[in-house]
Amino acid sequence: MTTLSHTDSLSQGQRWLRALTEKLSGRSLAETGRQLLLPTIGIALFLGFWHLAAPQVQTSLGAFPGPAQVLEQTGQLWQEHSNQRDRAAQFVTMQEQRNERILAENPDAEVKIRDYPGAPTFIDQIFTSLGTVLAGFVLATIIAVPLGIIIGLNRHFSAAVNPLIQIFKPVSPLAWLPLVTMVVSATYVSDDPMFEKSFLTSMITVTLCSLWPTLINTSVGVSAVNPDLLNVSKVLRLSFWTHVRKVVLPSSVPMIFTGLRVSLGIAWMVLIAAEMLAQSPGLGKFVWDEFQNGSSESLSRIMVAVLAIGFIGFLLDRIMLVIQKKVAWNE
Amino acid sequence: MSKSHLELTNVQMAFDTKDGPFVALENVDLKIRKGEFLSLIGHSGCGKSTVLNIVAGLLQATRGGCVLDGHEVNTPGPERAVVFQNHSLMPWLTVYENVELAVQQVFKKSMSKKERREWILHNLKLVNMDHALDKRLGEISGGMAQRVGIARALAMKPSVLLMDEPFGALDALTRAHLQDSLMKIQQDLNSTVIMITHDVDEAVLLSDRIVMMTNGPAATIGEELHIDLPRPRNRVTLADHPEYVRYRQAVLSFLYEKQRFPGKEENEQEKQTADAEVPVQEDNSPEVVNKSEESPVRRIA
Ligand SMILES: Nc1ncnc2c1ncn2[C@@H]1O[C@H](COP(=O)(O)OP(=O)(O)OP(=O)(O)O)[C@@H](O)[C@H]1O
Ligand SMILES: [Mg+2]
Numbered sequence: 001m002t003t004l005s006h007t008d009s010l011s012q013g014q015r016w017l018r019a020l021t022e023k024l025s026g027r028s029l030a031e032t033g034r035q036l037l038l039p040t041i042g043i044a045l046f047l048g049f050w051h052l053a054a055p056q057v058q059t060s061l062g063a064f065p066g067p068a069q070v071l072e073q074t075g076q077l078w079q080e081h082s083n084q085r086d087r088a089a090q091f092v093t094m095q096e097q098r099n100e101r102i103l104a105e106n107p108d109a110e111v112k113i114r115d116y117p118g119a120p121t122f123i124d125q126i127f128t129s130l131g132t133v134l135a136g137f138v139l140a141t142i143i144a145v146p147l148g149i150i151i152g153l154n155r156h157f158s159a160a161v162n163p164l165i166q167i168f169k170p171v172s173p174l175a176w177l178p179l180v181t182m183v184v185s186a187t188y189v190s191d192d193p194m195f196e197k198s199f200l201t202s203m204i205t206v207t208l209c210s211l212w213p214t215l216i217n218t219s220v221g222v223s224a225v226n227p228d229l230l231n232v233s234k235v236l237r238l239s240f241w242t243h244v245r246k247v248v249l250p251s252s253v254p255m256i257f258t259g260l261r262v263s264l265g266i267a268w269m270v271l272i273a274a275e276m277l278a279q280s281p282g283l284g285k286f287v288w289d290e291f292q293n294g295s296s297e298s299l300s301r302i303m304v305a306v307l308a309i310g311f312i313g314f315l316l317d318r319i320m321l322v323i324q325k326k327v328a329w330n331e
Numbered sequence: 332m333s334k335s336h337l338e339l340t341n342v343q344m345a346f347d348t349k350d351g352p353f354v355a356l357e358n359v360d361l362k363i364r365k366g367e368f369l370s371l372i373g374h375s376g377c378g379k380s381t382v383l384n385i386v387a388g389l390l391q392a393t394r395g396g397c398v399l400d401g402h403e404v405n406t407p408g409p410e411r412a413v414v415f416q417n418h419s420l421m422p423w424l425t426v427y428e429n430v431e432l433a434v435q436q437v438f439k440k441s442m443s444k445k446e447r448r449e450w451i452l453h454n455l456k457l458v459n460m461d462h463a464l465d466k467r468l469g470e471i472s473g474g475m476a477q478r479v480g481i482a483r484a485l486a487m488k489p490s491v492l493l494m495d496e497p498f499g500a501l502d503a504l505t506r507a508h509l510q511d512s513l514m515k516i517q518q519d520l521n522s523t524v525i526m527i528t529h530d531v532d533e534a535v536l537l538s539d540r541i542v543m544m545t546n547g548p549a550a551t552i553g554e555e556l557h558i559d560l561p562r563p564r565n566r567v568t569l570a571d572h573p574e575y576v577r578y579r580q581a582v583l584s585f586l587y588e589k590q591r592f593p594g595k596e597e598n599e600q601e602k603q604t605a606d607a608e609v610p611v612q613e614d615n616s617p618e619v620v621n622k623s624e625e626s627p628v629r630r631i632a
Binding site for chain 1: 387388389406407408409411412413415417419421422423424432433436437467469487
């Protein structure tokens with residue numbers, strides 16, 4: 001089995017963030033300035049190159065958007081969102097006023113307030129996606145960590161499931177999706193569904209694709225506990241549960257978290273693809289709708305989504321890192 | 332005492348390796364009295380840790396066995412506490428918690444929470460580590476970690492204390508200090524101790540008996556040396572004691588003349604092993620004296 005390490009690809013971002021935090025913790029300003037200088041230069045060069053190169057790329061929807069258009073569309077999308085919010089608020093106030101009138105005439109009348117029926121905005125889609133990815137990731141974690149512990153503890157079990165893991169691990173979300181869709185449609189029948197089917201489909205696809213790194217890292221971490229510490233546990237005659245809780249788990253926490261961070265990254269990537277393909281609400285659907293829409297602004301709006309996806313992915317990883325620092329003893 | 336406290340009989344240990352079985356120990360016989368302090372000495376890789384692990388129950392002898400107070404040893408247990416060659420503390424626990432893990436396990440029923448706390452602190456005080464209770468492994472030196480490992484083992488109130496080069500990683504000063512503490516603790520508790528060491532002075536200073544092992548493979552006990560020095564022993568006055576000097580030379584002569592080159596050609600090794608059965612004689616070669624001058628105990632004294 002292979003272990004997954006995510007640290008290399010992050011080092012740049014890490015340095016950048018550390019520079020920020022150290023500024024807060026009172027390091028000298030000159031030092032901070034020096035550490036921020038190179039990333040700033042990098043971003044500036046990229047923006048410059050993008051600005052110059054974009055107009056050269058002609059598509060059927062006009063030139064490829066440059067930074068200026070993308071910025072403009074960001075404002076536009078935000079504007080649409082707040083307009084939508086205002087209208088929704090108005091819609092609710094109108095209903096409330098109407099209900100008051102009805103109640104005034106007939107105190108026993110049944111009144112209700114319907115949700116605003118407008119299409120979800122870009123911001124709404126972001127939150128839908130975040131909800132789905134977290135649900136899928138949490139489910140993957142709940143499955144992968146205990147299973148990984150069992151695999152790591154038991155050599156025979158490990159030998160039995162290892163081939164399965166190796167085979168399922170590289171499967172693309174696109175291959176799972178049709179199967180998951182059909183199974184969800186067939187098995188999840190309820191008159192008053194707690195979850196949307198599209199939500200379940202995306203979530204399960206995310207789970208299936210993202211549980212492998214956590215599973216593998218947990219099992220490797222558990223099986224690689226320092227043999228001297230295992231001997232200590234034996235000399236103390238720790239019970240199985242105490243052994244797992246006090247020795248095995250803490251010792252593998254760093255490995256588990258490395259796996260969790262890779263898993264979360266994969267979950268986020270898979271989700272966007274799943275949403276595009278399954279037409280389930282979220283950022284992926286936003287991108288797909290804009291693509292189908294084909295207006296002159298579509299490319300800029302897709303570009304906004306691309307940047308948002310990247311930024312959120314980065315943010316999710318930072319959050320995991322903060323949790324890891326809280327939990328893991330070697331940080 | 333007629334019946335021995337701890338007894339190894341005809342122990343053979345063969346490890347399965349990919350080139351077939353590797354016989355590390357052969358015909359190891361050892362009888363240990365209650366309260367005896369025994370040192371195991373021998374060249375690196377001869378099988379000292381293997382002997383210790385068999386007594387600890389962490390390894391199963393492939394032939395023969397180990398009996399403690401009339402019961403055969405086949406699983407590890409806290410009554411045979413081990414101080415491992417490399418401290419073996421849990422890096423995610425603090426100094427206090429490391430000892431607590433052991434105390435909680437061994438005295439879960441017999442001590443109240445308050446008693447346990449006092450017992451943990453008492454043991455950490457014995458090794459002078461009560462100033463760093465909340466530090467983790469990453470924040471303390473190797474010597475400090477080793478001391479916590481010793482405190483953890485002592486805190487189990489073992490009937491046999493097994494120590495694998497407990498002071499190997501320590502500087503000379505700390506080592507001398509801990510040797511003195513260990514001598515005192517062992518006398519107070521009358522505990523049985525088996526200690527592996529590479530340090531001849533340490534072995535002579537601390538032990539009632541030094542067991543010298545021949546070089547592997549198929550290592551066995553080459554010689555035994557009873558140290559009849561009065562207790563309590565004082566390293567400073569002992570350094571010039573004529574008996575002390577004689578004991579040291581006996582061990583040095585075994586290690587550096589009879590078992591000089593571990594892993595040399597088979598023939599010579601067999602001859603050396605045979606030689607080792609011959610009793611020790613006075614030996615004053617200049618080479619031996621030179622080596623002894625490098626010992627830390629001498630420098631402290
Ligand atoms: N699990 C094992 N499998 C195979 N060979 C082993 C195993 N454990 C120990 N050995 C071999 O047994 C011999 C004795 O090892 P042991 O660790 O007991 O030596 P030692 O005397 O403690 O050495 P040192 O002083 O360096 O700690 C060595 O040759 C070692 O290679
Ligand atoms: Mg050893």
